Amino acid sequence: MSEVPQAIVSCRNVWKIYGPKADRIVGTPDADLPREELLQKTSCVAAVRDVSFDVQPGEVFVVMGLSGSGKSTLVRMLNRLHDPTAGKVLLDGDDIMQLDDERLREVRRRKISMVFQHFGLLPHRRIVDNVAFGLEIRGVEKEEREAKATDVLQVVGLAGLGNAYPDELSGGMQQRVGLARALATDPEIMLFDEPFSALDPLIRRDMQDEVIRLQRDVQKTMIFITHDLAEALKLGDRIAIMKDGRFVQIGTPEEVVAHPADDYVADFTRDVPRAHVLTARTIMRSTDGETDFAGDVPADAILQSLLPLVVKDERPFRVVDDGTQVGIVDRTAVLAAMVEA
């Protein structure tokens, strides 16, 4: 067996139930009741139910779900802003429920930081002071933290705005500050709770590109919450689809689009421009003895790029990964994959 690298964040059967006597519900049949019935019967809301996943270092893990599906609650259990009702949250293999207050604060100060949906900037502080907030809490001297904050502002493209106040900035710029604040403590893990939902589409796209660029440059582990499938597909190495507190599917963007786990996911992915997501690898099949190939295509080529090729030539193409042939695709396979919903 090959060595499995240790997950940097993992959840093991995590539950979060709000309401009276919430801890008595997990493990009883009530836990599986639909939302309304559970509320009627116990006046509890099960926000997160039995969620398990592992995130590898450097991975961007996206959790996608509609409003109220429990995403914010889930992400807040990763830094223990909320305590899980049941289950375990492990950071580098350590159970965070075992941390005392002091050690938990250390984790929050150094290891894990967060970007908030409505930015969460403190209106009474200048931009630099907002960015330096985490360092200030950690006890870093004023000069040092302001220098660091100024650097980070540069990174997110806000150089020179340090003396402004949050309400003088546009929404997109405010969220850049939020991003800078989360980067300034140089954490290993960054949590994003729907950071771009409140922004206009164009600005949102800029910000997504910014995150992709950052991820390339600084290689953080990111756990990213969104209700926007396009955003999930664009950013995520892997995506978890959440519904009513449960993960209904975890997989790469392609897997989710190509093989939705159920109707719910299929419904979501129906309108996805499949040509931009699916790759040759997903739709290829193994050879049944053909020898006449039109050419080679890389395994991670998206359908969009295959289209012109298969239109011109009816013969199959070899799908090649690292120089070896892993399968074949042809016109029928490409077209079928694009129309299939």
Place this chain on the structure above:
Amino acid sequence: MAVPLREIQQVADLTLVPHVPVSPWRRRAVWAVATVVVLALGMILFSGGFPDSLTVDAARPFNAFSDWVITHQRTTPLFVDFLVPLKDGINAAVDHLVLQLERFTWLGVLVLAAAIAGVLAGWRMAVLTAAGFLAIGLLGLWEDSLHTLALVLLSVGVALAIGLPVGVLSARHPRLESVLRPVLDAMQTVPAFAYLVPLVLLFSIGTTAAMIATVIFALPPAIRLTSLGIRTVPETSIEVGEAFGSTSWQVLRKVQLPLAKPSIMLGVNQTIMMALGIIVIAATVGYPGLGLSVYQALQDLNVGAALAAGLGIVILAIVLDRVTHAWSERGRVRRGSTAIRVFGWSVSRRVGLIVAVLAVVAAIVIGRQVLRQQIFPTGWTVSIAGPVNTAVDWITRPDEAIGRITKHITDLGVNYALDPLRSLLLGLPWWMVCGGAAVAAWAASRRVGLAIASFLLIAAIGVFGVWDIAMDTLSQVIVAVILSVAIAIPLGIWSSQSDRVQRVLRPVLDVMQTMPQFVYLVPVIALFAVGRVPGVIAALVYALPPCIRLTDLGIRQVPAERVEAAVAFGATKRQVLRKVQLPLARPSILLGVNQTIMMVLSVVIIAALIGGGGLGLAVIQGLNHDPGRGMVAGICILLLAIVIDRITQAVGQPTARKAVGTEHRIGWLFGPSRMRGSAVQVGVQEIAMDPREEEA
């Protein structure tokens, strides 16, 4: 899908029961006739008033206690070790402060006040403060003002020293908050008069009783607005603090307190204004100063002197209010920048501070060494009392126009409103009056508990033997409330429909709300002499601003889409008002009415100072020579206030208990105090607060 049972039932009702349209007016008419019949029967069949056989001598134990205090205060440890040293300490502190201010000389005090105002709130406020103090000096009120200022400053200091930490604690510990809430409720509902008597019982007449009363009166806004400010810090901001690893102390210092600052500053402002507002009441227990001058002048019917001292209080109030207000505004705008602007120059704060300190030192040195005047020189003062009295005498001569008009109004008020109503209340058997309270409580809240409590508490007033004077007070309250609301709501509606009207009204209301309640007593005795009518008029005028403001605000806060929706369906302005704005503004307007009632009650009580009689008079007599009766009257004021307040609070939201809870809190937040525009905003913000918070 299953159809809910209730809807099936409704459909069944619709089909089975023939629909008989009942016009609301007809229904109201039926109710009115029924009420009149019941009242008439009650008056005819039963004897009115409260039977002596049911009363107890409630005054006796208090008098006994008073005697006990007098005989034991030199021996009992509670007094020897605690109350007496406390009293001596407070006396010494106040005396010392007055002495110190005198030593600074008038010039020193004037410059010191201006310098503080300047450093805190900018040079304009320094000029305003200097002008205010100069005016006080010129009016010959310097010495009185020093006493008043000393009491206000010390009381506010104590109130803030207690109120801010308690407010922070109560925001962070919901359990403490739920314990404190009823205590603060009581402190704010009860007119200050009611708790003077017990203080006098313990400390006798003098500075200590005055100062403790002032602290009690001024404390609630400090606690409440601090707590409110901290509780309304957005959840996300706190999460931000926690997510970056803050300790709870760091969250408090770096997130909650800075974000709560506007609310806390408003609390400071309110605390100061409350303290200033009570000083005439402090005068009734013998504390010298502007309050005592007003009090004595009112007793002597010396309108001129009362007006002069009243003017001094108004000047102090305006200065303190504007300065603290500008201070909090600046805190919001300035944010960390360290420059002060003077006549367009930008001066660094440190330089400003140094200049201020130098100016103060120079002024004190000049005052002591050159002018050698501790008190504002009498040669420079102008007395306005004489001319004012002459003018008032002339105006109110019964054969002149104004005198005739005011005489006429007085007669109308007494003959057609106050007397008939009092006769009605006294003519009805007591249980019908109590029953009326119970019915009102039930109609307002649908809670049997409140109805029973209302019945019993009102009956207790009778049992304590002050039924007649309580009904006298009640009749004045009812008349003043009806008139006040009848003026305020239309004005509020008008102001909501026209920005111009609002612009004109706003500064007027601001000034009205800055003036302490008893100041309203002065002009009314000038016009209406003494009696119940001037008290009622003072009360109704004093109570106008919050109701006008809340009506206006409630209507203006109706979301624009709702109004647009109505307009889109072709509604006229009138229809929009009647069918959309007024119904949606109802909670706000009812809150205004509640405020009106509580404010009217507090003024009607102190109107005893100008011949209003009733429970207030019993308190004043109690303070002077009959503590037992004063105490009983105080308790009955409290009972009346609680019943009236609970009932009117409940009217807002009859069924949804959660909503009652919230609104309730806002009502209490400002209690019978004055309410500023921004305070209203804070309150209404709380109406809109997340219901989740309410459950916690």
